Amino acid sequence: MFREWVTLGCVDIPALVEAHCSTVADWEMNIRALKTKGREAEKLPNTIRIDCITVSSLPVKSSIDDQIQQLFDALLNSLRHSISQHLQAIDVFLGEARDSLSIRPQTVEEIGQVNIRHAELAKKKPEIEPQFAVAEQKNKLLRSVAGGGMDELPELRTQWDKFEIMMESHQMMIRDQMQVMCSRVEGEVHTFVQEVEKFSARWEQLKPKADFLDGDRATYTSALASLKDRRNEFDELLKTADKLKLECEHFSLPAPDLSLLEAVETDMSEQEETWALYEEFSSALDGLCGEDWISFRGRSYQFEEFLMTWGEKLRAGGKMTTVTAGLQRDVDKYQAMLPLLKYVKGEVLSQEHWHEMFLMLGFPRGTTLEKLSFGDVLSHAEEIVANADKLKELYSRAQGEVSIREALRELDIWGASCTFSLTPYTDSGSKEMNIIRDWKELVNQVGDHQCLLQSLKDSPYFSGFADKAALWEGRLAELDHHLTHLNQIQRRWVYLEPIFGHGALPREQARFKRVDADFRAIMGDIDKDSRVLSLGSRPGLRQTLVTLLDQLSRCQKALNEFLEEKRAVFPRFYFLGDDDLLEILGQATKPRVIQAHLKKLFAGIHSVRFGEEETEIVAMRSLEGEEVPLSATVPITPDVEVWLSDLAQQMQSTLTQLLVECVNEGRGEGGGGIIDPRRYPQQILCLAEQVLFTERCEAAIAEGRLAELLIELETQLDSYTNADISSDSTQHVLELKLKALILDTIHNIDITRLLIGAGPDLRDHTHWLWQKQLRNYLKDGRAVLRMVDAEFDYTYEYQGNAGKLVHTPLTDKCYLTLTQAMHMGLGG
Numbered sequence: 072m073f074r075e076w077v078t079l080g081c082v083d084i085p086a087l088v089e090a091h092c093s094t095v096a097d098w099e100m101n102i103r104a105l106k107t108k109g110r111e112a113e114k115l116p117n118t119i120r121i122d123c124i125t126v127s128s129l130p131v132k133s134s135i136d137d138q139i140q141q142l143f144d145a146l147l148n149s150l151r152h153s154i155s156q157h158l159q160a161i162d163v164f165l166g167e168a169r170d171s172l173s174i175r176p177q178t179v180e181e182i183g184q185v186n187i188r189h190a191e192l193a194k195k196k197p198e199i200e201p202q203f204a205v206a207e208q209k210n211k212l213l214r215s216v217a218g219g220g221m222d223e224l225p226e227l228r229t230q231w232d233k234f235e236i237m238m239e240s241h242q243m244m245i246r247d248q249m250q251v252m253c254s255r256v257e258g259e260v261h262t263f264v265q266e267v268e269k270f271s272a273r274w275e276q277l278k279p280k281a282d283f284l285d286g287d288r289a290t291y292t293s294a295l296a297s298l299k300d301r302r303n304e305f306d307e308l309l310k311t312a313d314k315l316k317l318e319c320e321h322f323s324l325p326a327p328d329l330s331l332l333e334a335v336e337t338d339m340s341e342q343e344e345t346w347a348l349y350e351e352f353s354s355a356l357d358g359l360c361g362e363d364w365i366s367f368r369g370r371s372y373q374f375e376e377f378l379m380t381w382g383e384k385l386r387a388g389g390k391m392t393t394v395t396a397g398l399q400r401d402v403d404k405y406q407a408m409l410p411l412l413k414y415v416k417g418e419v420l421s422q423e424h425w426h427e428m429f430l431m432l433g434f435p436r437g438t439t440l441e442k443l444s445f446g447d448v449l450s451h452a453e454e455i456v457a458n459a460d461k462l463k464e465l466y467s468r469a470q471g472e473v474s475i476r477e478a479l480r481e482l483d484i485w486g487a488s489c490t491f492s493l494t495p496y497t498d499s500g501s502k503e504m505n506i507i508r509d510w511k512e513l514v515n516q517v518g519d520h521q522c523l524l525q526s527l528k529d530s531p532y533f534s535g536f537a538d539k540a541a542l543w544e545g546r547l548a549e550l551d552h553h554l555t556h557l558n559q560i561q562r563r564w565v566y567l568e569p570i571f572g573h574g575a576l577p578r579e580q581a582r583f584k585r586v587d588a589d590f591r592a593i594m595g596d597i598d599k600d601s602r603v604l605s606l607g608s609r610p611g612l613r614q615t616l617v618t619l620l621d622q623l624s625r626c627q628k629a630l631n632e633f634l635e636e637k638r639a640v641f642p643r644f645y646f647l648g649d650d651d652l653l654e655i656l657g658q659a660t661k662p663r664v665i666q667a668h669l670k671k672l673f674a675g676i677h678s679v680r681f682g683e684e685e686t687e688i689v690a691m692r693s694l695e696g697e698e699v700p701l702s703a704t705v706p707i708t709p710d711v712e713v714w715l716s717d718l719a720q721q722m723q724s725t726l727t728q729l730l731v732e733c734v735n736e737g738r739g740e741g742g743g744g745i746i747d748p749r750r751y752p753q754q755i756l757c758l759a760e761q762v763l764f765t766e767r768c769e770a771a772i773a774e775g776r777l778a779e780l781l782i783e784l785e786t787q788l789d790s791y792t793n794a795d796i797s798s799d800s801t802q803h804v805l806e807l808k809l810k811a812l813i814l815d816t817i818h819n820i821d822i823t824r825l826l827i828g829a830g831p832d833l834r835d836h837t838h839w840l841w842q843k844q845l846r847n848y849l850k851d852g853r854a855v856l857r858m859v860d861a862e863f864d865y866t867y868e869y870q871g872n873a874g875k876l877v878h879t880p881l882t883d884k885c886y887l888t889l890t891q892a893m894h895m896g897l898g899g
Contacts, residue, residue, distance in 0.1 A: 157206040360446030414462040471532035490601040499572025556616035569657020641712040659711035675871030693871030723867035733759035761847035818878040861894035
């Protein structure tokens with residue numbers, strides 16, 4: 072029974088009132104209904120009896136009273152807010168109206184603006200005025216239900232009455248202001264007419280006359296500037312005339328007499344049209360004339376294009392006027408000068424030539440090339456045409472002389488600045504000295520300068536420079552001889568010094584020491600004075616260089632015999648050229664040199680690992696990074712062929728020892744028959760597996776257990792393919808080892824299956840199917856290879872991690888043919 076009474080507690084009361092109350096009738100109806108509900112709520116019972124239970128309804132009635140009071144308050148607040156909105160809209164309108172109607176216009180534009188604003192206010196007034204009646208009705212209702220209304224309404228009514236008075240008096244104020252402004256406009260018209268008369272008199276006196284065209288470009292420019300000044304003054308008069316015409320029209324005054332102004336405008340327009348073409352020509356030409364001559368002379372084609380363009384424009388212009396005639400005269404004058412500009416450019420002119428040309432053309436005294444502009448050249452166009460032959464002769468003479476002068480100047484600069492490029496060199500005794508580098512560039516420069524001197528002799532102006540050219544010709548010939556010999560001497564000395572410095576070729580030591588002393592003396596002089604030309608100042612240098620080259624040739628011949636002796640002692644030296652062999656013989660204890668040449672001497676050794684003091688080799692490394700420690704270290708001594716032989720011997724003995732250990736480990740002697748691939752190099756792992764396979768296969772053939780051997784091999788293949796090497800530090804190398812073992816195991820499985828396929832015919836290891844295979848044995852600790860009747864000793868040459876080929880029947884045929892041919896002494 073109380074549900075409809077407590078409904079107000081479920082909604083937002085202020086929002087509900089805002090949505091449903093907009094007119095006075097809405098508020099009045101809701102307030103009346105609310106009072107009726109209040110009286111009905113008082114009649115609700117205080118208790119309700121249900122059977123034997125009595126329920127008190129006083130809390131519910133109290134809540135209903137609160138909700139009714141909240142709704143009543145919300146209605147009053149909404150009514151006040153609505154009245155405030157009306158008052159605010161009226162107040163804003165009245166404020167804007169006061170500001171607009173208080174302005175007293177001073178110009179026609181301001182009168183127009185005030186009238187427009189007055190019309191806008193008059194149009195908007197009917198929209199605002201009804202809000203007064205609505206606001207008063209709402210305020211009356213508010214006083215009746217709340218005991219008091221909005222106090223601002225009477226004051227706002229007073230302001231509205233004042234606004235209506237201002238609207239009515241607006242036109243009167245405008246009329247008064249118009250009378251004042253009419254008087255002012257009449258005075259301005261009178262003053263303007265006087266100014267037009269003055270300007271007309273000045274124009275008639277100062278406007279360009281026809282006699283201006285008989286002058287030069289400066290006269291034309293002055294006339295054009297005067298015309299522009301008059302135009303600027305006249306434009307101001309036109310603006311004033313337009314303003315006065317508008318004001319007279321607005322105030323209904325008679326229009327000012329502008330006949331004189333129109334006559335001046337017509338005359339000025341005709342003058343401007345006449346001079347516009349010249350202004351365009353002059354403006355474009357001034358843009359070129361303002362550039363300095365040094366910068367513009369390389370772009371003189373722009374002036375040629377300019378003249379061609381204007382020549383075509385003048386010919387296409389039709390009617391010839393005094394201005395176009397003057398322009399055509401200028402274009403013809405400049406075109407006559409155009410072919411001669413190349414003689415005035417002056418790229419080849421010296422200071423003396425420029426001075427001579429300035430005097431010839433009549434330039435002002437003190438004119439310099441640095442300050443010369445294209446406009447200066449253009450102003451002497453007539454003089455240039457008149458002196459064309461003299462300019463051509465001056466240009467030809469300057470061009471011939473400047474070529475020779477520049478060539479000799481380049482030689483002087485080169486001779487003073489050209490120096491030897493030196494680079495430090497440490498000899499075999501750890502002494503430092505400087506030697507020459509970049510020989511090719513230096514020799515080419517000398518040759519180029521010699522060719523240059525020869526070409527200068529063909530010039531008709533060479534006679535004045537013959538003495539100096541002859542001096543340079545002798546210098547360059549001597550220098551070419553010295554450089555050619557010294558280059559060969561240094562190159563041979565650099566090759567020979569490390570060899571002889573370590574005591575090689577004792578019988579030639581005395582000869583080389585003499586050569587060495589002379590060469591060091593020459594290089595010492597060059598180090599003190601590195602200028603190339605100073606090389607020829609050393610007395611007796613020509614004979615000294617010839618002697619040094621001859622003596623070094625003898626040393627070189629002895630060295631070649633020495634190298635053949637070294638190659639005979641250590642044949643692997645045949646893998647090296649003379650230069651590489653000289654380097655390793657001369658620097659046999661330097662790790663960098665050792666590392667550079669080892670891979671050329673040994674197939675699988677890419678580098679070696681040295682001891683802590685880098686005086687001995689402790690391990691060899693492959694290209695892929697596999698490291699094999701040597702069973703005994705190899706000391707590095709100056710006798711390179713000795714320690715290289717020791718390295719080869721240690722390589723073989725180390726691999727021999729590792730093979731025995733690996734095979735024993737695979738046989739199960741101390742290792743359970745499982746080979747750890749991390750302990751042995753790839754080469755030994757593969758060889759040991761082949762030895763073990765040969766032993767196991769021959770045993771299986773004899774015992775008839777080939778099927779069991781096949782199972783073992785397949786199990787071994789599974790272990791290789793499923794090996795986890797992800798956590799190994801040498802993962803890459805270990806991966807290469809496993810790949811090689813997998814390929815060999817696959818081949819062994821193929822062989823085993825082939826033997827099983829032979830069936831009962833296979834009784835022992837002498838069967839052809841087994842004999843034709845390439846078999847590996849370990850015999851008295853040494854590996855041997857057999858194929859049919861051929862037997863070869865294993866060389867134990869370290870192979871590194873060379874990739875394996877997949878075995879095919881063709882592979883076996885190739886091996887069989889090769890081994891049998893070698894067994895028969897037919898070579899391989």
